[in-house]
Amino acid sequence: xxxSLSLCNAPLRSIxxxxxxxxxxxxxxxxxxxxxxPPSLLAAPIESLRRGDWVKLICGASFExxxxxxxxxxxxxxxxxxxxxxxxDASVVNAVSDGIDAACRIASVRRPWVMIxxxxxxxxxxxxxxxxxxxxxPPDCSRPCEMVCPANAILSKRTSEGxxxxxxSHAGGKLQGGVITERCYGCGRCLPVCPYDRIRAMxxxxxxxxxxxxxRRNDVDAIEIHTRGRSTDLFKELWSSLSGSSGHLKLVAVSxxxxxxxxxxxxxxxxxxxxxxxxxxxxxxxxxxxxxxxIGRGATREAVAFAARIASTQDRxxxxxxxxxxxxxxxxxxxxxxGLFQTMNNPxxxxxxxxxxxxxxxxxxxxxxxxxxxxxxKIVGRVLSRIPSKHGHAHIEDHPELLLDALKEAFTLVxxxxxxxxxxxxxxxxx
Ligand code: SF4
Ligand code: SF4
Numbered sequence: 001x002x003x004s005l006s007l008c009n010a011p012l013r014s015i016x017x018x019x020x021x022x023x024x025x026x027x028x029x030x031x032x033x034x035x036x037x038p039p040s041l042l043a044a045p046i047e048s049l050r051r052g053d054w055v056k057l058i059c060g061a062s063f064e065x066x067x068x069x070x071x072x073x074x075x076x077x078x079x080x081x082x083x084x085x086x087x088x089d090a091s092v093v094n095a096v097s098d099g100i101d102a103a104c105r106i107a108s109v110r111r112p113w114v115m116i117x118x119x120x121x122x123x124x125x126x127x128x129x130x131x132x133x134x135x136x137x138p139p140d141c142s143r144p145c146e147m148v149c150p151a152n153a154i155l156s157k158r159t160s161e162g163x164x165x166x167x168x169s170h171a172g173g174k175l176q177g178g179v180i181t182e183r184c185y186g187c188g189r190c191l192p193v194c195p196y197d198r199i200r201a202m203x204x205x206x207x208x209x210x211x212x213x214x215x216r217r218n219d220v221d222a223i224e225i226h227t228r229g230r231s232t233d234l235f236k237e238l239w240s241s242l243s244g245s246s247g248h249l250k251l252v253a254v255s256x257x258x259x260x261x262x263x264x265x266x267x268x269x270x271x272x273x274x275x276x277x278x279x280x281x282x283x284x285x286x287x288x289x290x291x292x293x294x295i296g297r298g299a300t301r302e303a304v305a306f307a308a309r310i311a312s313t314q315d316r317x318x319x320x321x322x323x324x325x326x327x328x329x330x331x332x333x334x335x336x337x338x339g340l341f342q343t344m345n346n347p348x349x350x351x352x353x354x355x356x357x358x359x360x361x362x363x364x365x366x367x368x369x370x371x372x373x374x375x376x377x378k379i380v381g382r383v384l385s386r387i388p389s390k391h392g393h394a395h396i397e398d399h400p401e402l403l404l405d406a407l408k409e410a411f412t413l414v415x416x417x418x419x420x421x422x423x424x425x426x427x428x429x430x431x
Contacts, residue, residue, distance in 0.1 A: 022403070023106065026407055030107035043250065045082035049283070052342035054369025057112075057373075063151070064091070073099025077100045088211050090213075093219065116214055116222075119205055119206060129184045145190040153179055154178060223249060226287075229256045264316065288300070288324070294375045300327055307340060370417060375413070383405045
């Protein structure tokens with residue numbers, strides 16, 4: 001059956017019929033994205049941010065299923081992402097690195113940066129786990145918690161006597177008390193649906209000492225600090241505890257929600273805290289509607305509105321800007337409608353009668369790119385769930401036909417950003 005994907009310069013016209021052909025097709029597709037950009041003196045991810053075609057995969061600040069993280073990293077590395085953002089946990093970072101290594105053995109693709117995510121505040125939604133004891137659940141419960149969980153993190157079997165606790169193969173056969181801790185990423189959707197109020201949310205803060213140790217690893221390139229921007233004292237405390245170990249980082253990202261009028265002031269304050277010790281690029285992650293990209297079209301509105309507001313402000317803090325929180329396959333179209341996609345021009349100026357081009361003060365795209373989380377995991381996760389698991393080891397490359405399916409899914413997100421053929425703006429041509 002012909003495929004509709006154009007995949008930059010390498011149209012894929014038919015599905016290969018055997019594993020060797022599958023792998024060859026995967027290699028061709030992956031290298032078509034990798035070879036689509038001119039060589040540069042700057043690191044490729046920075047060039048992507050400057051052009052506005054940066055794509056980051058968010059594995060999830062709390063998602064710690066090493067098998068899925070590894071396979072997601074493999075697939076999205078082949079698809080050409082610039083960065084993979086994961087939990088600040090050694091086994092998760094190992095899984096990301098392993099996935100990237102495996103992708104690089106399959107095709108000549110560039111290594112994405114590895115970013116770890118931490119928080120300065122216990123109340124950050126990205127850093128929590130749901131928990132309940134299934135033995136407390138009434139036998140006749142229809143289990144709505146299980147149905148709403150986007151991560152398949154709630155597992156159990158029904159028996160004639162009621163709900164039976166299931167041993168979880170993801171966790172070496174440990175009892176997980178209803179929620180597979182490693183898979184829960186804290187979206188919170190199960191909390192309000194339990195008719196018996198049995199589910200608790202456990203929040204936590206990533207330990208700064210563990211984070212410092214991770215930052216010294218050669219395979220960690222970037223850090224993202226989630227903050228709510230309400231108390232910069234918390235940010236300051238975390239930043240000073242990490243500053244001694246951030247020397248070789250290539251990028252520091254700060255992720256924050258839109259808190260309205262106070263947001264810009266908080267960003268300026270945060271930048272003033274970081275500035276003296278900042279030895280690399282910095283990025284602002286504009287977190288629209290956290291952990292909601294898989295829900296549907298409407299989820300992307302808040303991130304795009306946040307970006308539009310910041311981009312129309314001349315007095316924005318130094319650094320690259322990237323969307324997250326609700327991003328999905330509709331995000332690019334929404335950005336294009338607002339004139340915000342891969343442009344250096346101030347969109348507010350574009351809407352005025354006498355159009356005045358107001359270039360970004362930093363000579364790079366107003367919006368550096370997009371981070372995809374829940375939606376990216378959902379579309380590839382559907383394929384990952386078809387991998388037969390042997391003793392907990394499930395390497396997607398052992399099933400080339402599944403890897404090709406997963407790569408096609410990943411391309412649907414990455415390709416519209418990476419292979420966008422929009423003519424360069426006047427300003428881009430000059431720079
Ligand atoms: S918080 Fe979200 S991911 Fe965690 S168990 Fe509940 S629904 Fe699943
Ligand atoms: S909905 Fe509540 S009571 Fe029912 S299985 Fe889930 S946690 Fe237990």
